[in-house]
Structures are given as structure tokens and as C-alpha cells.
Amino acid sequence: MAYQIIFSDMDGTLLEDDIHISEKNQEAIAKAVAAGKEMVLCTGRGVFGTEVILEHLGLKGQKGYVITQNGGAVYHLETMKLAWKKGFSPKEYAKYAKLAEEMGLEVYFYDNRKFMATHFTKEVENYCAVMGTEAIILTDYENYDGVFTKSLINGKKDKLLAVQEVLMKEMGMQLDSFFSSDHYMEVVLRGVNKGSAMKQVLEIMNIPVTDAIAIGDSENDLSMIREAGLGVAVANAPKYIQDEADYVTENDYKHSAVAEVIEKFILS
Numbered sequence: 001m002a003y004q005i006i007f008s009d010m011d012g013t014l015l016e017d018d019i020h021i022s023e024k025n026q027e028a029i030a031k032a033v034a035a036g037k038e039m040v041l042c043t044g045r046g047v048f049g050t051e052v053i054l055e056h057l058g059l060k061g062q063k064g065y066v067i068t069q070n071g072g073a074v075y076h077l078e079t080m081k082l083a084w085k086k087g088f089s090p091k092e093y094a095k096y097a098k099l100a101e102e103m104g105l106e107v108y109f110y111d112n113r114k115f116m117a118t119h120f121t122k123e124v125e126n127y128c129a130v131m132g133t134e135a136i137i138l139t140d141y142e143n144y145d146g147v148f149t150k151s152l153i154n155g156k157k158d159k160l161l162a163v164q165e166v167l168m169k170e171m172g173m174q175l176d177s178f179f180s181s182d183h184y185m186e187v188v189l190r191g192v193n194k195g196s197a198m199k200q201v202l203e204i205m206n207i208p209v210t211d212a213i214a215i216g217d218s219e220n221d222l223s224m225i226r227e228a229g230l231g232v233a234v235a236n237a238p239k240y241i242q243d244e245a246d247y248v249t250e251n252d253y254k255h256s257a258v259a260e261v262i263e264k265f266i267l268s
Helices: 023-034 051-057 090-102 122-131 157-171 194-205 219-227 257-265
Strands: 005-009 038-042 065-068 073-076 082-085 106-111 114-117 150-154 175-181 184-189 212-216 230-233
Touching (some): 023 038, 038 051, 065 194, 090 157, 114 122, 194 219, 212 219
Parallel strands (some): 038 065, 212 230
Antiparallel strands (some): 065 073, 150 184
8 A cells, every 4th residue: 555644643652752753763754755755743732842843853844734732723834834723612611621620630721822821830830841832821711812722631530530521521512532641631622633633634635544644652643543544553552542553563652663654654
């Protein structure tokens, strides 16, 4: 099968840590791009936490797209300007953000390039340092003048699950929620996910979904793994993710799993 395009998650898939890409992964991606293949990064991060990775890979400034905020905000690589965003109402979400805060969880909000938090904490400080951004403190989030393209709730998983249960029971027709790690729960507009953003990019680029490879490791990657012509789970992915994939890598994210996929299905 002659695959034309690769959609890759970043954390736990492409990156060895918060910002480092192995030399082997970089070389494989460069060879794939030189061979005329498209490379699309798909992440739950905001664009501010993604641009440095795009620069390292030589993708920034090229034609194509980068999918951020789990599909809530998609950008043109050539200009790094917003291609589209899909957000939800702060007023409708405020009740659940307040519930999360009352349970001792930290709540963050995104809108395009804005990263907002209800308080400045050590976790927020660390997050900003890794992502290369600054936090806007937003306490009156119910009256925020705009939409939220994503909310991230941080804390212990049992409490996150309790908030998720209430949120999905009462707002499941308007919002969606899934985990990007054991301590991060993502909230987006219903129908927004990496898979739907992938399909929209493919439609714009006139590439059949059968010609796409999607690589990931977490629950927020499942939508694209299921939809792509070749859905790949990296070796460190939980079993329920691996069970949904067409191929499971021999290597994990710390040992150039993305390069393995490119070498096996693109360059061979």
C-alpha cells in the first residue's frame, strides 16, 4: 500500500520527553518528506507547545497543517495562522469547571493561542515552562468573551472520572471528554477529536483516508487510529489502544517508534 500521509501524536509517541525528538525519528521524517509524503503532527497541546517541535523537524513554513488541542484548533504550517477552530460556550461549561475546582482539581482553558488558568500554581508554572507560553489568569470564566477550544482538567484520576461522569450525563450531547494521560482529562466540543480533524485535513488535501497512517498511544488518539487506512499503536500504549490498531510497533516512544513505522510502511 502506497501511503501518502502520516498523522502522528507527539507526547508518548513521537517525543522521548516533553521536547526531545530522537535523531532516528528526525531522520526518518526528513526522508519521508523528501520522498513527497506529508507529515501532520496531531496533539492535545496548544500551538505554543508545538511550534518548537515543528521547527526541529523542518516542517514550520512548509505547506500543510498541524492539528492542536485534539482538533479544536488547526493551523497552516506555512504561516502558523489559524485554519479553523471549533469551540464551546463558557457559560454552559462553567458549572462543571466549578465542580472540578471544588473537588481540588486544576482547570485550564484554551482559545486559539491563549492558555488560561483559574489560579497560578506550581503545576501551571511547570506547564508554561514546558510549553513555552504564559498563563492568563481567568477567574470569571463564565463570562469569558469568546469560546473555549479546549479545557484541560488536571488531578487524580478518580476525581477526574467523577467530574467526567456528571459532565457526560448532563452535557454529553454538546461536549465530549477523554483522557490524554492518567492525570489530564480533556474537554472539547462534541464531534471534535483528532480523527475528525484528520478527515477534514485529508478532504482539503484531496487524499483518501485509506492512504493515511495514524500513530498514537492514548485514548485521545483512538479516533484517528480507528479512521486511518493504517492505525498504529506504539508499544507503550495500553492494551485497549493496541487492540484497536492495525499494527503495534516493536519499539516504544523512547526508542523511535515513529521511525519504525516510517521505515516499514513508507521507505521500504
